[in-house]
Amino acid sequence: MNYKDYAKVFKALSNPKRLEILDMLSCGELCACKIQERFDITQPTLSHDMKLLKDAGIIKERLDSRNRYYVIDCDYLDGFIDEFKALTKEKENCICHK
Numbered sequence: 001m002n003y004k005d006y007a008k009v010f011k012a013l014s015n016p017k018r019l020e021i022l023d024m025l026s027c028g029e030l031c032a033c034k035i036q037e038r039f040d041i042t043q044p045t046l047s048h049d050m051k052l053l054k055d056a057g058i059i060k061e062r063l064d065s066r067n068r069y070y071v072i073d074c075d076y077l078d079g080f081i082d083e084f085k086a087l088t089k090e091k092e093n094c095i096c097h098k
Contacts, residue, residue, distance in 0.1 A: 001083045005057075009080060012056035018049050022072060025059065029071040 012018060021035055036046045050070060053059045057076045062069040 001080070006084065006087070008056040009058065012052045012058055015049070015052075018053060021049065021053070022058070025070060025072045029062070029069050032068040032070065035070070 013022075017039060020039075024030060024035060024038065032043075032046060032050065035050075036043065039046070050059070050061070050068075053070075054061055057073060057080070059070050060073045062071070
């Protein structure tokens with residue numbers, strides 16, 4: 001993972017509404033319509049938020065005949081957390097030793 005990938009994740013997580021969306025998704029897959037109802041927002045606004053989360057790798061999207069469903073990508077987040085922990089610990093090949 002590179003610094004740009006980290007920045008994408010942190011940008012996606014830097015919005016309270018998107019954090020609340022992730023909290024909603026912690027219970028499992030949800031239809032976009034349920035998320036939209038919760039926040040009383042327009043479809044384009046929801047699409048923007050979901051795109052940021054999806055492009056960061058935090059969520060996955062599934063298309064049904066008429067609906068979009070979202071779920072947290074737990075495997076990606078577990079890997080991200082492990083890599084971030086490694087990034088923030090002293091290590092032999094750290095950039096501070098160069």
